[in-house]
Amino acid sequence: MIRSEILKEIAPILRDQLVVCNIGIPSQELHAIDDQPTNFYMLGTMGLASSIGLGLALAQPKPVIVIDGDGSILTNLGTLPTIGNNAPSNYILMIVDNGSYGSTGDQPTYTSQRTDLAAMARAAGCTRVVEVQDKDTSPALEEALSSGEATVLVVKCDSGNAKMPVITMDPVVIRDRFMKAVAG
Amino acid sequence: MNIDKRIADDLAANGVSFVTTVPCKQLAGVIEEIDQRDDIFHIPSNKEDEGMGLCAGAWMGGKRPAIIMQNTAIGVTINTLATLIQYYRLPLPMLISYRGELREPVACQVEMAVHTKALLAQLNIPTYHFHWQKDVEELDNILKYTFMCNKPVAILTDANFWGGYGDQ
DSSP states (O other): OOHHHHHHHHHHTTTTTTEEEEEHHHHHHHHHHHHHHHEEEEOTTTOOHHHHHHHHHHHHSEEEOOOOOOOHHHHHTTTTHHHHHHOOHHHHHEEOSEEEGGGGGEEEEEEEEGOOOHHHHHHHSSSEEEEEGGHHHHHHHEEEHOOOOOOEEEEEOOOOOOOOOOOOOOHHHHHHHHHHHHHO | OOOOHHHHHHHHHTEOOOOOOOOGGGHHHHHHEEEEOOOSEEOOOOOOHHHHHHHHHHHHOOEEEEEEEETTTHHHHHHHHHIIIIIITOEEEEEEEEETSSOOOHHHHHHHHHHHHHHHHHTTOOOEEOGGGGGGGHHHHHHHHHHHHHHEEEEEEEEEHHTOOOOO
C-alpha cells in the first residue's frame, strides 16, 4: 500500500480526532480524502509535525494524532528524545515510513537502507513503540488510541503518491478553525 | 533585583505557562528559575526550530508559549519563523541571549551578532535590545504587545544586561 491508501483506510478513525499532518503531499492527500476542521495541515516547515503535535498534546487533554513521515523525522531527529522524555498519554506519533522523500520525487531516505526508526525511538526513551505493515494500520491506530499510553507507530509501506490538488486554504483559516475544534 | 526571577514573574503574570529552552551560559539562571516554578511548564528542546514547533502546538492547545534561546538560533530558525510562526500568525515571545555584543569574551560569537539585528529586521520581527538591567522594565509591555499582535517578537539581552562574565 502507498500512503494515500493508508490514509483512506484510517480516515474514519482520524475524523473524530485532532490530527497534525506533515507538510507536502501527505497534507494534500488527507485534505482531499477527508478535510476536517480537526485537521491541522502543515504548508511549510518540514520536520516539525511531531513537535507541533507534542506541544498540542501537552497543552490540552484530547488525543492528538501526528501523521509524519520518515524523511521529516530524519530532518528533526532531536524530536525523538523530547517525545521520549515528555510525551503525555494523549500523544500518538504515526510515522508513515515509505523509505522515501515523497513530496520531492521519491528520493530514497536512509530508512530504506539500514536505519530503523522504531529502534531509534526506543533508544530515545519512547516506551510504547509499535511497528506494523501498511495493511495493519487501522487496528494498530485504534489500539494506540485505547492504550492510554503515548505511542510511536511506525507504518512500513510502499513509496508513492496520489495526485491531489495543492491546499489553497489560507494558513490563518486552517489555524483558526483548528483552534476552534481544539477548544470545542 | 533578582533578574531571573523578575523575568519569570513577568512571563507568569502575562499568562505564559509553556516555555521551551535551548541553553546559553547567560540564560542559565532564568532557565533554572523557570524549571523550578509550578506555574510554568518547562520543556527543553534539542534545537530551536523544534522548540518553535512545540510552542506553535501549545498555543493552538490554549497555552501561551515562549522560547528562550541564543541569537545563534536566528540562523537556525529563519524558515520556521517565516513559514510557521508568521505564516499561521502565531504569537511567540523570544527571549534571546545576545552573544557577541559588548563584554563578550568569545570572538566567534561576534560573527552571528553582526547579523542578528539585520536578520530580524529583514523578517519584520519587532526587536527590543536589553542592555541595562533596568531595561527589563519593558518586558511586561513587550509580552502584552506580542499576544496583542500574534507575531514573533525578539528580546535581545546582551552580556552587559546579565552583568558580564564574572571577571569582567
